[in-house]
């Protein structure tokens with residue numbers, strides 16, 4: 001039998017944010033995580049709110065818009081938290097990442113910034129890694145550079161600089177900028193012999209750990225770029241090394257870099273997950289990686305429904321006992337939600353799902369419509385404290401966080417990272433407070449109980 005204060009189901013951005021906050025609040029915490037999280041596929045920048053859920057318009061300052069959500073989209077997770085709490089959670093996250101070697105930055109104005117994507121489009125986001133070139137909303141950063149050099153590696157298919165260049169050239173703010181594409185070469189014979197189709201960012205990062213290859217890249221870059229240019233290159237450094245190699249590259253070449261996420265695996269996203277995982281283990285958390293929570297046993301006490309214990313695929317009949325659970329198992333992408341032809345369900349606890357209507361209303365007819373596809377907003381029903389419902393009854397000791405929640409579209413509204421961090425952080429605090437008040441109540445009842453000698457009526 002294993003006992004914890006909190007078990008977090010899911011090792012994505014929401015799960016680790018919640019678990020790290022639980023540990024900080026003194027709770028004995030475990031994470032059970034099944035597979036890769038959405039971070040392996042992400043840009044590694046944290047989107048807080050790029051587009052208004054109400055109007056669909058681009059948002060300048062996400063916190064101003066979040067303050068309005070209580071009036072216009074009261075079920076949105078941000079509306080339940082309020083802008084101050086969202087800001088507090090993101091500041092906490094920033095400090096945590098910084099402490100563990102991955103500083104994330106935002107604009108001094110607290111406005112969103114643009115980053116150039118691997119396809120040469122501009123994406124609005126809020127927190128980015130140090131080698132992501134932040135373009136403010138007036139594009140004033142463009143005045144400080146001469147040229148944009150788009151670099152890729154010969155034979156590497158997951159970033160095509162010509163496509164990015166063609167797209168960038170069509171944007172009016174880049175009209176007077178010289179855009180240049182360059183291919184650099186690496187000795188990839190070892191990889192080609194193994195499997196010529198498997199030349200991914202991870203393989204390049206492994207090659208670039210070797211001194212000779214790294215030095216060759218530095219020298220080729222120095223020949224094509226100057227410190228007045230921006231070198232836009234795929235994220236190919238630092239699988240498991242954090243920022244160390246990017247820092248070394250910048251120091252040895254004196255160039256200004258902009259890392260773009262490649263096709264998955266995305267090293268920018270993996271860097272965040274690695275950092276969170278390391279921080280969690282260093283803080284004393286228990287990580288059940290590669291295991292999967294299959295179901296739980298519930299107990300009904302009067303009108304109170306609570307979860308008694310959990311079972312996992314690997315531990316089979318051995319239950320995990322826990323006072324609280326944070327369900328952060330993600331959306332359809334991570335199997336936190338399951339879609340069948342006419343039904344959407346939550347597979348672990350069979351929780352209630354928000355009303356989704358008939359299948360014909362699940363999606364917009366136009367795939368690339370700027371409006372959100374309704375299915376992206378599907379998720380579990382929760383009360384204002386993010387406690388889920390099961391057969392319309394609130395579960396007292398379970399909380400939900402991240403993309404399993406209903407009523408927001410992480411992609412269309414650019415708020416996936418922000419909702420994951422802020423809901424994870426918030427539910428951890430709610431658990432800590434509920435645990436503290438339970439302890440206080442227990443102490444109080446003990447101190448009010450007559451001691452043995454009093455019970456027997458003895459004179460003290």
Ligand SMILES: Cc1cc2nc3c(=O)[nH]c(=O)nc-3n(C[C@H](O)[C@H](O)[C@H](O)COP(=O)(O)OP(=O)(O)OC[C@H]3O[C@@H](n4cnc5c(N)ncnc54)[C@H](O)[C@@H]3O)c2cc1C
Nearest residue numbers: 010012013014034035038042043047293330402403416417
């Ligand atoms: C492809 C993609 C790219 C994205 N890019 C960005 C981006 O660049 N920036 C941004 O801000 N947002 C991005 N998002 C939005 C994304 O939803 C959030 O940023 C966030 O990462 C979601 O985190 P999460 O922890 O809720 O879920 P997830 O990251 O999906 O993690 C859920 C975890 O739970 C595990 N799990 C599921 N079931 C079980 C079980 N039964 N037992 C144990 N573990 C289980 C899964 O294996 C997974 O590891 C992206 C989303 C997708 C799908």
